[in-house]
Amino acid sequence: MILIQFTGLSGSGKTTLAENVRHLLLQNNYEAEIVDGDVYRQTICKDLGFSKEDRCENVRRLFKVGRSLIEENKIVLMSVINPYENVRSELRAFEFVKTVFLDCSIANLIERDPKGLYKRALLPDHDQNKIRSFTGISDVFEIPEKADLVLKTDSEAVLVSANKLYNFIISNLKS
Numbered sequence: 001m002i003l004i005q006f007t008g009l010s011g012s013g014k015t016t017l018a019e020n021v022r023h024l025l026l027q028n029n030y031e032a033e034i035v036d037g038d039v040y041r042q043t044i045c046k047d048l049g050f051s052k053e054d055r056c057e058n059v060r061r062l063f064k065v066g067r068s069l070i071e072e073n074k075i076v077l078m079s080v081i082n083p084y085e086n087v088r089s090e091l092r093a094f095e096f097v098k099t100v101f102l103d104c105s106i107a108n109l110i111e112r113d114p115k116g117l118y119k120r121a122l123l124p125d126h127d128q129n130k131i132r133s134f135t136g137i138s139d140v141f142e143i144p145e146k147a148d149l150v151l152k153t154d155s156e157a158v159l160v161s162a163n164k165l166y167n168f169i170i171s172n173l174k175s
């Protein structure tokens with residue numbers, strides 16, 4: 001039983017790694033599911049915004065989904081920014097939860113900017129397209145104190161990070 005709680009800024013590689021690792025797991029006959037913040041924000045978390053309270057509630061609701069999948073013996077990859085240590089620590093109280101920090105510098109994220117969100121977060125205050133309270137730019141991201149695995153996604157290739165995460169999951173399944 002294992003549930004990976006990712007934590008990492010927008011663009012740090014949560015979706016990319018969750019999809020790559022799920023693929024590797026399926027190829028090796030393990031059942032795995034992704035619980036993606038972006039997806040659930042369209043459904044059961046539709047009422048939530050990006051205040052501290054709402055972000056914490058968002059992660060807690062996703063964890064409920066994750067727990068029900070764990071009961072079906074699935075490996076769960078919870079792909080969410082998860083910026084606050086208090087909620088990460090609530091989840092860590094469950095033995096099956098492992099915390100994986102996708103560590104990527106802001107400079108690299110601004111350059112990478114796959115969705116153009118950093119560009120919008122950095123617009124002048126009067127601009128209507130500006131995204132406010134954007135994590136890492138104008139809102140909090142607490143550096144995780146107790147990550148079980150840290151992947152430096154600004155300095156290693158996707159396949160290297162994916163293989164490290166895959167091996168981490170398999171070794172924790174066996175231990």
Ligand SMILES: Nc1ncnc2c1ncn2[C@@H]1O[C@H](COP(=O)(O)OS(=O)(=O)O)[C@@H](OP(=O)(O)O)[C@H]1O
Pocket residue numbers: 009010011014015037038041050054055056058059079080081082083115117131132133134135139
């Ligand atoms: N203000 C602000 N700050 C951060 N992110 C924002 C914001 N507004 C919209 N988005 C988009 O929402 C995605 C993050 O949602 P999460 O549910 O993962 O966030 S959180 O854990 O509740 O903080 C995030 O997706 P990813 O880029 O996949 O991380 C963004 O696309």
Ligand SMILES: Nc1ncnc2c1ncn2[C@@H]1O[C@H](COP(=O)(O)OP(=O)(O)O)[C@@H](O)[C@H]1O
Pocket residue numbers: 008009010011012013014015016017112114152153154156157158159161
């Ligand atoms: N080691 C790595 N791990 C994950 N993504 C990486 C890595 N190196 C470069 N990238 C790139 O960074 C981007 C991450 O985007 P995405 O997975 O959507 O991030 P998030 O889901 O955290 O917002 C992708 O374009 C991906 O190809």
